[in-house]
Each structure stands twice: as C-alpha cells, then as structure tokens.
Amino acid sequence: MRTLLITGGAGFIGSNFVHYIMANTNYRVINLDNLTYAGNLHSLASIRHHPRHIFIKGSIQDSILIKHLLDQYQPEGVVHLAAESHVDRSINGPGEFVHTNIVGTFELLECVRHYWVQHDSARKAAFRFLHVSTDEVYGSLGPEGYFSEDTKYAPNSPYAASKAAADHLVRAYFHTYGLPVLITNCSNNYGPYQFPEKLIPLMILTALKGERLPIYGDGGNVRDWLFVLDHCSAILKVLAQGQPGEVYNVGGNNEKTNLQVVQSICDLLDRLQPSKNGRSYRELITFVTDRPGHDRRYAINSSKLKAELGWIPQESFETGLAKTVSWYLDNLAWCDGIGTVSIDHGE
Incomplete structure (x- = not known):
C-alpha cells in the first residue's frame, strides 16, 4: 500500500485534501496536525478511524517526531500543508x-532529506515533496495582468513573507541536495470546513446572526476564488505528474471583489434561509x-x-459558492463544535 505523509491535514485545505485522497485513491494517509485553533478533528469525523487514515497530533517543528514517522511508515511522498495562514x-x-x-x-525538509538519501535510486526517484503555497508571495497586481510562475516575489504581509521564505527553502533543497520537490501557489480557497475567520464562512455565519457584515475599505479588493476540491484535484495531479523542481500556479479563473463576494452570499442566503425580519442580508453590509x-x-x-x-x-x-453556503447551512453543528475564537473580517 502506497503511503503519503500529509502535514496540516486537519486544517481547511488539509482536511479537504485528506477526504479527497481517501475517496479517490488507495493511499494510506499519515495525517500530522498540531490541532491549533484552525485545525480540528471534527473536520475528519467521517474518516477518523478509517484503516487507511492514521492521525498523529504533533508539530512540524518536532524533528524527533517527524523522523519517527518517516522511519515507521516509509511514505513515498510528503504533502506539506501545515501553516499559519491568516x-x-x-x-x-x-x-x-x-x-x-x-x-x-x-x-521538515531536513528530516525528509535525511530520510530520502537512505533509499535506493528507484525509491529516491519516485519520491516527492509537495509544498503547498499561496499567490500572496507575489504581492499585489494592478487592474490588469496575472501572476505566473515567473512573477517576481514581492510579499507585503508577514504571512506572505513567511510563505515566500518557505518557498525559497523548498526550491533550495532541490537545487542543493536534489530532493525531488514540487511547489504549488494557489489563489483564495473557499468551501467546506473553512475556519470562520476567513471572508466567506465569516460572512455566512455573521449574516445568520443578523449582525453587521464588515468589509475592508471600499470592498474593491479583487481575489481569484478557487473551490477547495478543485484545488485538491490539482494537488493530486501535480503530485502524480509534476516535474520535480517545478512550480505550478493553481487558480479558479474567478476574479471577484470582496463586495461582490459578500453580495453573492447575501443573495444566496435570501433565497435559502430568509431573515426573520424579511429584509435582505445586503442591508447588513458595512464598510x-x-x-x-x-x-x-x-x-x-x-x-x-x-x-x-x-x-x-x-x-x-x-x-462553488452555492455548494459552500448550502454546506454551512447544513453543518452549523460543525461550526459550533470548533469553538469560539477572536475573528476579524479579512480574506
């Protein structure tokens, strides 16, 4: 049985990817997550005890644990999703x-490198380390143009800078040590199991409470929105067929302003779960x-x-948004189960 080590597999993209892998492949999944505020086992409830899914609570900074997992389970690949992301x-x-x-x-890279060099040439050639990153490493665009794999890095937030640094480390391990790495840079994900500090789930749940819907600035900030299961299919495609050392950008081809996103959520809620006072949820929008x-x-x-x-x-x-809104309406218990944290109104 082929084995994957997935880091951050109880988070938003991670849990969706684990579900996708379990449903669409025969891989055994070793799921490592530290269960910080944005990672929780509720997102894995339906596969928590599946014989092909092994969950381990732990940090990617724990090199002793990482080495133990690599030696014990002998994975053919690592998909690195663990990250702070807000x-x-x-x-x-x-x-x-x-x-x-x-x-x-x-x-993580150091542990994987030492694990990888121990194998024979065939296993070394078949091994993959896939690092999942973000388009935010490229900085900001004007009204025209697109990020490509050749776009110069220009991160503008501590989050983006930290992901850019990680990208450079992963790339360096390919060029310095020959570790067969892959990097994907994705646009804004949305869909089931997203922690409600992010724009779409936050607006859904806040609207249902009848509270104001805060939007930064003039609401004109534009993002390319990618449904999370489309992203999962891209990750698996790159893992299986990508060329080591290469970067692949993953986008949804769906540019929307933040205001357009929130208005679309309001319109869906007006239809699927009208407010008790009969007024449109759009009236809750506040800049x-x-x-x-x-x-x-x-x-x-x-x-x-x-x-x-x-x-x-x-x-x-x-x-994708219709599926997402319907999922949250059908899974309010999941939202209650992940606890209450301080949340903002960002993307």
Whole structure:
C-alpha cells in the first residue's frame, strides 16, 4: 500500500485534501496536525478511524517526531500543508508565522532529506515533496495582468513573507541536495470546513446572526476564488505528474471583489434561509477601515498546469459558492463544535 505523509491535514485545505485522497485513491494517509485553533478533528469525523487514515497530533517543528514517522511508515511522498495562514493574525503577531511557516518547513525538509538519501535510486526517484503555497508571495497586481510562475516575489504581509521564505527553502533543497520537490501557489480557497475567520464562512455565519457584515475599505479588493476540491484535484495531479523542481500556479479563473463576494452570499442566503425580519442580508453590509498592506488584486495564470498536466477547475464561482453556503447551512453543528475564537473580517 502506497503511503503519503500529509502535514496540516486537519486544517481547511488539509482536511479537504485528506477526504479527497481517501475517496479517490488507495493511499494510506499519515495525517500530522498540531490541532491549533484552525485545525480540528471534527473536520475528519467521517474518516477518523478509517484503516487507511492514521492521525498523529504533533508539530512540524518536532524533528524527533517527524523522523519517527518517516522511519515507521516509509511514505513515498510528503504533502506539506501545515501553516499559519491568516493575514490579520500575521500583522498582529508575526512571530508564530515565522516559527511555523519558516522554521517548521526547514525542520521538515531536513528530516525528509535525511530520510530520502537512505533509499535506493528507484525509491529516491519516485519520491516527492509537495509544498503547498499561496499567490500572496507575489504581492499585489494592478487592474490588469496575472501572476505566473515567473512573477517576481514581492510579499507585503508577514504571512506572505513567511510563505515566500518557505518557498525559497523548498526550491533550495532541490537545487542543493536534489530532493525531488514540487511547489504549488494557489489563489483564495473557499468551501467546506473553512475556519470562520476567513471572508466567506465569516460572512455566512455573521449574516445568520443578523449582525453587521464588515468589509475592508471600499470592498474593491479583487481575489481569484478557487473551490477547495478543485484545488485538491490539482494537488493530486501535480503530485502524480509534476516535474520535480517545478512550480505550478493553481487558480479558479474567478476574479471577484470582496463586495461582490459578500453580495453573492447575501443573495444566496435570501433565497435559502430568509431573515426573520424579511429584509435582505445586503442591508447588513458595512464598510470599515482598511487593514495595513492590503493587496489590491490577485489573479492567477494557471495555463502551465493546464498545458502540461491537463488540469482545469470544475466549479464556477457561482456553483462553488452555492455548494459552500448550502454546506454551512447544513453543518452549523460543525461550526459550533470548533469553538469560539477572536475573528476579524479579512480574506
């Protein structure tokens, strides 16, 4: 049985990827997550005790644990999703982002490198280390143009800078040691199991409470929205067919302003769960002071992924958002079960 070590597999993208792998492959999954505020076992409830799913609570900074897992389970690949990922939190407390995203990635790479060199040439050639990153490493775009794999890095937040540093470390381990790495840089993900500090789930749940819906600045910041299961299919495609040392951008081809996103959520809720006072949820929209260093526009060019590996997203923003809103309405107990934290109104 082929085995994957997945870091951050109880988080938003991670839990969706674990579900996707379990449903679409025969891989055994070794799921390592430290269960910080954004990772929880509720997202894995349906597969928690599946014989092909082994969950271990722990940190990617724990090199002793990482070495033990690699030696015990002998994975053919590592998919690295563990990260601190919220921009507002990185502004308020950048230290944790440096420790997890940079130091943690370094510790993981070192353990994987020492594990990898022990194998024969066939196993070494078949092994893959896939690092999942973000388009935020590229900085901000003007009203036109797209990020490509050749775009110069220009991160504007501590979060983006920490991910950029991790990307550079992963790339260096390929060029210095020959470790067969892959890097994916994705646009804004949305979908089931997303922690409600992010824009879409936060607006859904806040609207249902009848509270104001805060939007930064003028609401004109543009993001390319990618349905999380489309992202999962891209990760698996790159893992299986990607060329070691290469970077692949993953986008949803769905550019929307933050205001458009929130208005679309309100319209779906008006139809699916009308407010008790009969008024549109749009009336709750409120504009608030913009956050520091708020990038104006991100947009991904995924043509390399399409041309070389044949991947294209399956969901439009309209179909993906409808599925997402319906999921949250059907899973309010999940939202209650993950606890209460301090949340902002960022992306």
